[in-house]
Amino acid sequence: MSEMMTGEPATNDRITGVILAGGMGRRMGGVDKGLQELRGQPMVRWVIERLQPQVSALIINANQNLERYAEFGCPVVPDQIPDFAGPLAGLHAALSAAQTPLVATAPCDSPFLPEDLIFRLFSALTVTNADLAVARTFDQPHPVFCLCKREVLPHLTEFLQSGGRKIDRWYSTLKVTEVAFDDQAAAFENINTREELGRFEAA
Numbered sequence: 001m002s003e004m005m006t007g008e009p010a011t012n013d014r015i016t017g018v019i020l021a022g023g024m025g026r027r028m029g030g031v032d033k034g035l036q037e038l039r040g041q042p043m044v045r046w047v048i049e050r051l052q053p054q055v056s057a058l059i060i061n062a063n064q065n066l067e068r069y070a071e072f073g074c075p076v077v078p079d080q081i082p083d084f085a086g087p088l089a090g091l092h093a094a095l096s097a098a099q100t101p102l103v104a105t106a107p108c109d110s111p112f113l114p115e116d117l118i119f120r121l122f123s124a125l126t127v128t129n130a131d132l133a134v135a136r137t138f139d140q141p142h143p144v145f146c147l148c149k150r151e152v153l154p155h156l157t158e159f160l161q162s163g164g165r166k167i168d169r170w171y172s173t174l175k176v177t178e179v180a181f182d183d184q185a186a187a188f189e190n191i192n193t194r195e196e197l198g199r200f201e202a203a
Contacts, residue, residue, distance in 0.1 A: 014102050015118060017055035018094035019047050020087050020144060021108035022063045022079055032065050034108030036197060043191065046111030048072055054118035055104060059097055061090035086165050087144050088156065095153040104147045110190045111200075113145070117187075120179050121147035130177040137185040141178055143167040145188065 021034035021044055034044035044060065052058050060076045062069045063084060069076045077097045081089040087105070094103050104121065106113050114120075117135065125133040131152050135145035144167070152174065159170050181188065191197050 013056040014100050015055045015104055015122065015147070016057045016059060016094065016098040016100045016102070017051045017104045017106065017118070018059045018061050018090065018098075019044060019051065019074075019108050020061050020090040020105055021069065022061045022090045022093075023084065023086075032062075033191070034060075034062070035065060035068060036191075038111060038191070038197060038200060043111050044069070044072065044108045047106055047108055047113065048074070050111070050113045050115060051104075051106050051117075054115070056100065057098070059094050060108075061093050081160050085160065086167075088160060088165060088167055088170060091146075091148070092153070092156050092160055095148075095150050095156065098150055101150050102147060103150055105144055107144045107190060109192060110145075110188060112187050112189060114181060114184045114187045117145065117181075118147065120181070121145075124177045124179045125149075128177040129175075131174040132171065132176050134171070134176060134178050135181050135188065136178040137181050137188055142188050143171065 035042045038046060058074045060069045060074045062076050063078050066076050066078065077093045079085060079089040079093050080096065081092060091105055104118050121133040125147055132146055132148040135142045156170065164170060191200055
C-alpha cells in the first residue's frame with residue numbers, strides 16, 4: 001500500500017513540527033499552559049503524541065520552564081524576539097532552528113489535533129505551490145495550525161523587526177492556501193482557561 005493511501009505523506013522526512021508553548025498563559029492565570037495536566041498528563045504531552053508521528057523532527061518553542069519541556073525529549077527553542085511576542089515569534093524561532101524545508105506548527109493547548117493534519121496541509125501546499133497552508137473549519141481559519149516553507153524566514157524576520165506581530169497581517173503578504181477540516185472541527189478545540197480545562201477533564 002502506498003504512503004498516499006495510508007494517510008502518511010511520502011515526504012514527511014522534509015517536515016519539522018513545532019509545538020508553540022511560548023505564551024504567558026494570561027487567560028489561565030499566568031501559568032504555563034503546556035504543563036497543565038489534562039487527564040493525567042501535561043497538555044503538551046497530548047500534542048506530542050498526536051503531532052510527532054506526522055513529522056520527521058519535533059521542536060518545542062517555549063520561553064519559560066525550558067528544562068521541564070526538555071524532559072519530553074524534544075529540542076526546546078525560545079523566541080529570538082523578546083517580550084513574549086506571540087506565535088509568529090515562535091514560528092520564527094522554529095524556522096531558524098529547523099533543518100528541513102518545511103515547518104508545521106500546532107499550539108500546546110489543542111490536545112486533540114487531527115492525526116492527518118500534516119498530510120492534508122502538505123497535500124494542499126504541494127498542489128497549490130503556496131508559501132503556507134492553514135487549517136480551516138467552516139468559515140474559521142486556525143492560523144496557528146499551519147505548514148510553511150522555511151524559505152519564508154527572511155520575510156518573517158523583516159516583518160517582526162518592523163514591529164509586525166499579527167498573524168493575519170503577515171499571511172496577507174504571502175501566497176496562502178486554506179485547508180478545510182470541517183469533518184474534524186472538534187479536533188481544533190483549544191483550552192485557554194481553567195474552566196475550559198475542567199470541562200475537558202470531566203468530559
